Amino acid sequence: MGKMSGAQAIVKCLKEEGVKIIFGYPGGAVIDLYDALMDSDIVNVLVRHEQGAVHAADGLARVTGEVGVALLTSGPGATNGVTGIATAYLDSIPMVVLTGQVPRALIGNDAFQEVDIVGISRPCTKHNYLVNKIEDLIPTIREAFHVARSGRPGPVLVDLPKDLVASQLSYPEKQDIKMSSYQPTYKPHPVQIEKACKKIMKARKPVLYVGGGVILSDASKELTELAIKLNIPVTMTLMGLGAFPGSHELSMGMLGMHGTYTANMAVAECDLLIAVGARFDDRVTGKLADFATNAEIIHIDIDPTSISKNVKVDVPIVSDCKNALAALNIWFDTKSGIDLVEEANRHKPWFDTIRDWTEKHPLYYKDDSSVIKPQYVIETLHKHTGGKAIITTEVGQNQMWAAQFYKFDYQRHFVTSGGLGTMGFGLPAAIGAQMAFPDKTVIDIAGDGSIQMNIQELATAKQYNCPVKIAILNNSYLGMVRQWQELFYEKRYASTTMDVAPDFVALARAYGAVGLRATTKDEVEPVIKEALATDNIVIMDFKIEKEEGVYPMVPAGKANTEMLLV
C-alpha cells in the first residue's frame, strides 16, 4: 500500500470507525487534519467555541450511542474543550477528542499555543495519549475508540503533534485490539445472579433504582421486561430518565434531591433495592446514613469502583447492565417452580402503598392564570411534541423542571449534564443531537443564565441548518442558586439577579433565527405551536414567575424523607 500523510491516515481511520460527523475548530496545529478532512465525506461542523464542539459531540453520542468526535487545536483550543471533556467523563459518554499539539521538537519548550493537555485532561478522561511515533498513530486512534466505547464508556483524548500528522506513513491493516491491562467484565457471574434472584423472590417491597448505565448499555427493553414481569416499581436517576417509560404506572419518576415524594419514600421504605447502572451519587442518596436503611441492596454495574463506594452492597454484580438484566429475566422465566403471576401479585400491597403516596403527594405546582409557571411550559411542550422530542437542558431549575414534568417514555431522548452540571451544555448538545437526527424535534430547555454561556453556538446551528428549538424559562435570576438563597441564606440574593440580559427575541433575529416571546399564560401554547411549526431555529422567551421554586426539595445533608413540598 502506498504512503499517505498522517492526516490522511487519521481521516481514513475515522471513516473505518464509523464516524460521520465531527465537531471542531481549526488552528495552527491541526491545519493538516482540516486539509485532509476537506477531501472526505465526513461532515465537519465548525463551532464557535471549542467547548461547544465537545458538548455537540457529546450530544450526538448520547442520542445515538455512537462515539462522538471533536477536533481541537493545541493550547487554548484544547483547554477550552476541557469542560466539555469533564462533562462527558462524569456522565460516562463515549467520545474521542483529537487535539493538535506543537511539533515534537518543541514539546516542553513553552512553544506558541503549547499546553500539556494530556497532563491537564488526565483526571477527566477515561484515558489519554500523546502520540510520539508515526507507527503508533493509527493503532493509538483505534485503541482510543475501543477504550471510549467499551466497558464503562468515557471520553478519550489523543494529542497529535503537528509534525507527526504531516509526516508520511503506510496505513496499517486493521487488527483486533488486544489490551492485556484492560478487559472489562461484560457477563455477570451466575452465582451472583442466583443470589440476586433469591433475594428478589424473598422481597415484599422491592424497588428498581436505575441510572444512566441502563441507557449506555441499551438495556431499556430488558429492564422494562423485568419490572413488568415481577411488578416492581421503578425509580430513575436524572441520567436514567427514559430507561423505563415515565408514563407507565410502575414508574415513580426521579428520586433524590428533586425527586418525587413517592420515589423517595419508596426507597426509604423498601426491603430490597435493586440498583442498576447507577452510582449512589450524593444528589440521589441525600444523607447517606438514612438512605434505604431497611433494604438489602443488589448492585449491577460494569464498573467495580462504583460498587460499595458510597453504600455497602449485599449482592454486587459486575456486568454490563443488559447482560445482567437479561440473565435475571432468564432465571425467572426458566427456573422451575416459579409462578410469575404469584410473584407479581406478592408485590401488590407494596404497589398499593406506592399508589397512595402518589395520590397524596403527586408532582405538583400551584398553577395560576396570571403568570407563566415553568412547569406549565414543560407540560405544554410535552403535549405538543407527543412526548417524542429529544430534550436537552441547561443546568439548574430548567433542568429539574424538565426532568420532573416532561415524562420521558424513550431512552436517549433526555440529554442533560448530570454529573458535572455544566451550564451552557444544552444548546451545543442540541446541535449535536439535531445533526444526528435531522428529522426529529430537538428542544433545549434553558434558563436565561445558562443559555448565555454558549449562546454563540446559534451561529453554528444556523450554518448547518439545525432547526433546534430553545425554550428559555426566563426569570431574570440564576434561579437554582436563588432558590437556595431564599431557603437557606435569608433571601440574600448575592450575585443571582440577572436583570440585565439581551432581548432574546432580537438576539434570535440577529442570528437569523426566529424569536418568540410569551409574557402571559395564554401566549404559551401559541408560541410553542408556532415554534414547532417553524423550520428554523426558534428561541422561545418565556417570562416565567420569577421566584418559582423546584419542589420537592431535599435540603443538602438531610434525609430524602425530609422533603420540602410545595
Place this chain on the structure above:
Amino acid sequence: MKHTISVLLQNKPGVLSRVTGLFSGRGFNIESLCVAETLEPGVSCLTVVSRGDEAVIEQITKQLHKLIDVIKVTDISDHEYVEREMVLIRVKAESHTRAEVLRVIDIFRGKVVDVSAKSYAVEVTGPASKIQAVIDILRPIGIKEIVRTGTIAMARAPKTK
C-alpha cells in the same frame, strides 16, 4: 490500617502521574511509593504503602485497577509477605562516638558505606519497623542526613510442597 499494595503496570509515559494523580485527586494517602522495572520488558512494578479502613483500601485497589495501564493490583497485606526498605544515614562520628555507632550498626546488620573525619554514612535494610528502630537509636548521637527508599514487598511462596 497500613496496607502494602503491589501494582504491575505498563511502563508508559505519564503512568506514574496517573497513579499519583488518582491518590491525590481522591484524597487517598501515600506513605511511600517505589517503582522500577520487572523482568518483563515494558512492565514496571510499583509498591505503594497506604493507610485506610477496609472500604478505603477496597476503593484504592479498584480505582488502581481501573486505570487502563494497570495490569494487576495485589494487596500484599492480605497475604504472608516480606517487606524491605533501605535507609542511608549520615551520622555524627567523632572520637567518643565512633565505636558506639559501629556497634549499633553491627547490631542492625548494617554497613558503613562512607567515612569522613566527623561522620559515617551507613546503610541498613529491613522492614520499616527496623528502619525506624535504627533511626531512633542513632538520633541521640546525631543524624545529619537521611534518605529512605520506601518499602518494597513480595508475597511469600505458598507453604505446601
